[in-house]
Amino acid sequence: MAGKAGEDKVVCYHCGDLCTREHVVYDEKDFCCNGCKTVYEILSQNDLCTYYDLSQNPGINLKSKNFEDKYAFLDNDDIARLLFDFADSTRARITFFIPSIHCSSCIWLLENLYKLRQGINHNRVNFVRKELNVDFDPSVITLRQLVELLATLGYEPQISLEDNDKKQKKSINRSLYLKIGVAAFAFGNIMLLSFPEYFGFEGLDPGVQKFISYLNILLSLPVVFYCAGDYYRSAWSGLKNGIVNIDVPISIGIITLFLRSLYEVLIAGQPGYLDSLAGLLFFLLVGRWFQNFTYQGLSFERDYKSYFPLAIGRIENDTVVIVPVGDLKKGDRIRVRNREIIPADCILMSTRAAIDYSFVTGESNPVSRKVGDYIYAGGRQVGENIVLEVVKPVAQSYLTQLWNNETFSKSETGFEVLINRISKNFTIAVLVIAIAGFGFWAFSDLWIAMNAFTAVLIVACPCALSMATPFTLGSAMRIFGENKFYLKDASVIEKLHRIQHIVFDKTGTITFNQESDVSFHGHLSHDDLKKIKGLALNSTHPLSRAVASCIDSESDISELNNFEEISGKGLRGTFGSDEYRIGRIDFVINTSKKTGETPSGATVHVSKNEALVGHFTIENKYREGLHGIVERMEKKHFFSIITGDNASEGARLREIFGTHTTYRFNQSPQDKLDYVANLQKTEQVLMIGDGLNDSGALRQSDVGISITDDTAGFTPASDAIMTSSSLEKLPDFMDFSHISHRIIIAAFIISFLYNIIGISFALSGTLSPLVAAILMPLSSISVVVFATVTTNLMAKFKSLL
Amino acid sequence: MSVIILLIIISIVVALGFLAIFIWAVKTGQFDDTVSPGIRILFDDKKPEPPKTKPENDKNPTS
Numbered sequence: 001m002a003g004k005a006g007e008d009k010v011v012c013y014h015c016g017d018l019c020t021r022e023h024v025v026y027d028e029k030d031f032c033c034n035g036c037k038t039v040y041e042i043l044s045q046n047d048l049c050t051y052y053d054l055s056q057n058p059g060i061n062l063k064s065k066n067f068e069d070k071y072a073f074l075d076n077d078d079i080a081r082l083l084f085d086f087a088d089s090t091r092a093r094i095t096f097f098i099p100s101i102h103c104s105s106c107i108w109l110l111e112n113l114y115k116l117r118q119g120i121n122h123n124r125v126n127f128v129r130k131e132l133n134v135d136f137d138p139s140v141i142t143l144r145q146l147v148e149l150l151a152t153l154g155y156e157p158q159i160s161l162e163d164n165d166k167k168q169k170k171s172i173n174r175s176l177y178l179k180i181g182v183a184a185f186a187f188g189n190i191m192l193l194s195f196p197e198y199f200g201f202e203g204l205d206p207g208v209q210k211f212i213s214y215l216n217i218l219l220s221l222p223v224v225f226y227c228a229g230d231y232y233r234s235a236w237s238g239l240k241n242g243i244v245n246i247d248v249p250i251s252i253g254i255i256t257l258f259l260r261s262l263y264e265v266l267i268a269g270q271p272g273y274l275d276s277l278a279g280l281l282f283f284l285l286v287g288r289w290f291q292n293f294t295y296q297g298l299s300f301e302r303d304y305k306s307y308f309p310l311a312i313g314r315i316e317n318d319t320v321v322i323v324p325v326g327d328l329k330k331g332d333r334i335r336v337r338n339r340e341i342i343p344a345d346c347i348l349m350s351t352r353a354a355i356d357y358s359f360v361t362g363e364s365n366p367v368s369r370k371v372g373d374y375i376y377a378g379g380r381q382v383g384e385n386i387v388l389e390v391v392k393p394v395a396q397s398y399l400t401q402l403w404n405n406e407t408f409s410k411s412e413t414g415f416e417v418l419i420n421r422i423s424k425n426f427t428i429a430v431l432v433i434a435i436a437g438f439g440f441w442a443f444s445d446l447w448i449a450m451n452a453f454t455a456v457l458i459v460a461c462p463c464a465l466s467m468a469t470p471f472t473l474g475s476a477m478r479i480f481g482e483n484k485f486y487l488k489d490a491s492v493i494e495k496l497h498r499i500q501h502i503v504f505d506k507t508g509t510i511t512f513n514q515e516s517d518v519s520f521h522g523h524l525s526h527d528d529l530k531k532i533k534g535l536a537l538n539s540t541h542p543l544s545r546a547v548a549s550c551i552d553s554e555s556d557i558s559e560l561n562n563f564e565e566i567s568g569k570g571l572r573g574t575f576g577s578d579e580y581r582i583g584r585i586d587f588v589i590n591t592s593k594k595t596g597e598t599p600s601g602a603t604v605h606v607s608k609n610e611a612l613v614g615h616f617t618i619e620n621k622y623r624e625g626l627h628g629i630v631e632r633m634e635k636k637h638f639f640s641i642i643t644g645d646n647a648s649e650g651a652r653l654r655e656i657f658g659t660h661t662t663y664r665f666n667q668s669p670q671d672k673l674d675y676v677a678n679l680q681k682t683e684q685v686l687m688i689g690d691g692l693n694d695s696g697a698l699r700q701s702d703v704g705i706s707i708t709d710d711t712a713g714f715t716p717a718s719d720a721i722m723t724s725s726s727l728e729k730l731p732d733f734m735d736f737s738h739i740s741h742r743i744i745i746a747a748f749i750i751s752f753l754y755n756i757i758g759i760s761f762a763l764s765g766t767l768s769p770l771v772a773a774i775l776m777p778l779s780s781i782s783v784v785v786f787a788t789v790t791t792n793l794m795a796k797f798k799s800l801l
Numbered sequence: 802m803s804v805i806i807l808l809i810i811i812s813i814v815v816a817l818g819f820l821a822i823f824i825w826a827v828k829t830g831q832f833d834d835t836v837s838p839g840i841r842i843l844f845d846d847k848k849p850e851p852p853k854t855k856p857e858n859d860k861n862p863t864s
Contacts, residue, residue: 054844125837126837127836127840128833128836173832174827181820185823193809211806215813
């Protein structure tokens with residue numbers, strides 16, 4: 001089994017991560033951390049090791065997960081009731097959204113959960129939606145225990161009340177499947193019944209012919225009245241808003257086809273065009289299905305509610321009661337534990353706290369606060385428990401107010417997709433031609449005039465035209481997905497094509513979130529470094545972690561005594577007779593000097609027996625490929641860098657992004673939004689960001705892309721989600737959006753050619769059902785084939801596939 | 802000639818039957834998740850083998 005990769009690189013048997021020096025060996029297998037080992041232990045005790053046979057190193061890394069009594073709020077009945085799909089005293093059903101589901105082993109393990117714990121009856125995974133449906137007995141295993149079991153195994157469910165509203169989503173897709181099925185049924189049968197007509201079997205009994213024609217009408221009824229319903233609705237709502245969208249000529253075409261066929265069958269005794277009608281709708285619906293493809297496992301609509309906790313410990317008469325965050329009132333006292341998020345704007349009651357705002361402001365280092373300080377919601381407490389007094393309820397807190405901004409309430413308008421711009425002119429042209437044809441024939445023969453008029457409307461029905469976009473953009477969207485760039489819907493590609501200005505957030509977007517460049521300046525022996533590492537490992541502070549990770553030797557804690565972490569200052573400990581301190585300069589040696597910020601990043605000073613021996617500098621680490629992005633795109637695009645951080649990194653940024661880029665520092669979330677809105681007066685703006693602080697700007701921009709290291713993590717609402725490793729491909733993605741645009745135009749030209757041929761038949765009054773039955777599907781199919789094949793070929797050519 | 806009408810009716814009825822099956826399949830959610838059933842069918846049901854004894858030595862010691 002896979003335990004080793006390469007010669008001396010040991011990978012974790014459970015999660016496949018590289019093992020560091022301090023890895024755990026258990027049962028002759030290597031594990032990168034205790035979390036992974038624990039999961040293996042649980043599984044092996046319960047005879048569930050098939051998990052490891054199905055995929056290689058399938059597990060989920062547990063290093064950064066720590067939940068203690070994070071899920072205590074699930075014992076609160078009011079909250080639990082909201083989460084259940086169904087519940088009575090002995091049976092409950094719940095659906096969890098588990099972003100970390102990723103392979104067949106996951107499915108296997110989650111569906112065998114009942115072997116692990118009594119009380120679980122039945123569970124089923126929906127892989128596409130990353131959901132787990134559990135049927136359990138709440139009198140045997142509580143909801144909290146169930147969630148904790150999942151979390152221990154690495155499958156931490158994402159619980160938010162907001163996710164519960166999504167359940168209606170399913171039915172939309174189902175109705176599309178139904179419509180395609182019905183259209184296919186009608187199309188196939190009508191075509192089959194029309195075969196005698198195509199081959200001109202004269203010998204057919206007139207009675208049989210009549211029977212077939214009536215049957216065709218019967219078969220086409222569900223197509224016209226059920227399958228095509230969305231097109232009428234969309235055309236009507238477009239017209240009401242004064243927009244002639246592509247569904248208008250489609251609806252006209254469908255209705256004319258149907259009425260003309262009714263006339264032909266019932267009055268003229270001719271076969272009609274019902275086969276073309278059913279075929280048209282079948283192809284249209286397939287196109288719609290292709291375009292409606294979405295990444296169901298990803299959420300593009302999250303707001304602060306899915307980031308904030310559901311419940312928090314409120315202090316009532318000296319005991320802590322878990323209450324939903326929505327119930328917090330001004331004056332309540334709350335207890336916030338290590339790594340918990342502060343849900344509302346508060347005043348600090350404890351003596352001190354260190355708050356990590358990295359996700360909110362982009363500021364990477366925790367800030368220290370003292371008693372009486374005002375604390376904004378959204379930060380994470382790092383260190384011991386703190387007590388806070390609520391000043392504003394959750395919905396009115398500083399950060400959540402951003403969501404009350406009108407940007408979040410307005411629906412997306414103003415963007416006119418290419419197809420709709422064309423369809424306006426197209427519809428007018430078709431109507432003009434049809435009326436001209438009618439006028440031309442009207443003087444000689446009114447019947448031919450009517451015939452030509454309707455035939456133009458029928459044959460000009462832009463089905464091929466309307467299929468060019470979905471198939472090109474649908475393919476492009478899948479190609480982007482292969483490159484870990486996930487779009488909310490296909491229209492984002494058209495918007496990308498028009499982007500002129502690209503705005504980057506700094507922290508977490510163009511720099512690494514977790515990693516940093518750490519270097520040591522000073523003189524320390526190897527032994528000393530080992531002890532410093534031992535000291536640093538005892539702390540969860542991000543700077544301590546960074547220091548620990550940079551020392552490349554084993555830690556030494558054999559003689560560590562009197563360890564103490566002083567929040568906001570540093571760490572101290574004695575090894576034998578030597579006292580080591582790391583942290584702020586005024587902490588490590590007795591001086592009144594404040595820790596000066598070095599030109600970039602943070603500094604951690606080190607002292608031994610109160611003598612300064614050196615310092616670590618921790619700098620932001622920039623992602624690779626930024627130079628390439630700038631070089632390839634600066635000719636056609638403007639850049640801006642906008643960050644909540646101070647200007648200390650300015651010099652380094654200028655090195656990468658050059659002097660033509662606009663730099664804005666110390667920007668609040670609202671400033672970012674305003675900046676983007678201001679640019680939009682003259683330009684189309686692409687915003688790339690990662691945190692809650694960017695969410696306003698992401699929403700305001702024409703295209704907002706959120707960058708994430710792990711698609712299972714939280715991403716703010718945006719138009720697209722990109723994994724950080726794909727950022728360097730941004731120029732390729734932009735290029736490809738231009739290519740797709742050209743492919744669509746080429747496909748339009750092809751379908752126009754078909755229309756010209758069709759219209760010339762129609763105007764001469766000789767459009768036979770056979771010609772229509774051949775021409776309409778042929779044009780649709782050739783456009784579909786052209787669009788998908790060219791898009792995929794171009795992707796191969798551009799090495800995106 | 803009425804034979805052909807009869808045949809057409811039968812064929813449509815059969816086709817309607819398939820349509821009904823399709824509609825039932827969609828309504829019961831069989832198209833909601835198109836990935837996991839394909840994986841699930843490949844899982845072997847592990848036979849509850851008695852621990853630490855070789856199968857050759859004892860066949861079905863309990864039942």
